Amino acid sequence: MATVRKTDEVLQVDMSDGRQVVGATKKLLIGPQDGAPTFAVRLFTLTPGGHTPHHQHPFEHGVFVLEGKGELAVQDELYPLSPHTVAHVAPNEVHQFRNTGQEPLRFLCVVPRHVEE
Amino acid sequence: MATVRKTDEVLQVDMSDGRQVVGATKKLLIGPQDGAPTFAVRLFTLTPGGHTPHHQHPFEHGVFVLEGKGELAVQDELYPLSPHTVAHVAPNEVHQFRNTGQEPLRFLCVVPRHVEE
Numbered sequence: 001m002a003t004v005r006k007t008d009e010v011l012q013v014d015m016s017d018g019r020q021v022v023g024a025t026k027k028l029l030i031g032p033q034d035g036a037p038t039f040a041v042r043l044f045t046l047t048p049g050g051h052t053p054h055h056q057h058p059f060e061h062g063v064f065v066l067e068g069k070g071e072l073a074v075q076d077e078l079y080p081l082s083p084h085t086v087a088h089v090a091p092n093e094v095h096q097f098r099n100t101g102q103e104p105l106r107f108l109c110v111v112p113r114h115v116e117e
Numbered sequence: 118m119a120t121v122r123k124t125d126e127v128l129q130v131d132m133s134d135g136r137q138v139v140g141a142t143k144k145l146l147i148g149p150q151d152g153a154p155t156f157a158v159r160l161f162t163l164t165p166g167g168h169t170p171h172h173q174h175p176f177e178h179g180v181f182v183l184e185g186k187g188e189l190a191v192q193d194e195l196y197p198l199s200p201h202t203v204a205h206v207a208p209n210e211v212h213q214f215r216n217t218g219q220e221p222l223r224f225l226c227v228v229p230r231h232v233e234e
Contacts, residue, residue, distance in 0.1 A: 002192070003204070006201055010203070029203045036179060037208065038155060039156040041181065062158050062227070064146070064181075085121065086147060087121045088121075088147045088151040110147075112155045
């Protein structure tokens, strides 16, 4: 059964802990609740100065930047982020997303389904 | 190894056959070429009046609309598409994406990795 919705209708969850994660919210756009068998699609928003944890995990990220400016640290590399930047972070790579701009940084992040189960 | 690129750098492939598929191009943004283990992310553009095939297949779609206006037919339902519409089309559902607007309709479409192998 297909599911169709607008991002405005999706619950926004605050991910911030004030230390590892700052100014970050998440919306689970597509996932197990839709019966999606393979992957989940999330929408992250980072406020100016916000960032995700500098961490690693055994699953990958598929990222598409919608709005804003930032940077993606992966292992020893630093990549600029702007609208229509596409990134694949491989399993087990240490990484962090950072908003370095003056506006919200919004990006989609696709993961394997099990991450959201 | 992470890969980071802009959509402008990705090869655009014409998918049109003038019958089942009209005015449709595809960019494979993330896929097997990146070593992505689980999923592939594609960017589709439909010109005004353009459409994808009215078809079904045993894998799902995870869709996020970036720009434009259109509609998604799934089985016997019709859903409007506009920026920030999110859709999950389940395996084996008959579906078609159509541009009903005056501007290009652009959307991301996530599929299992094997679809792009």
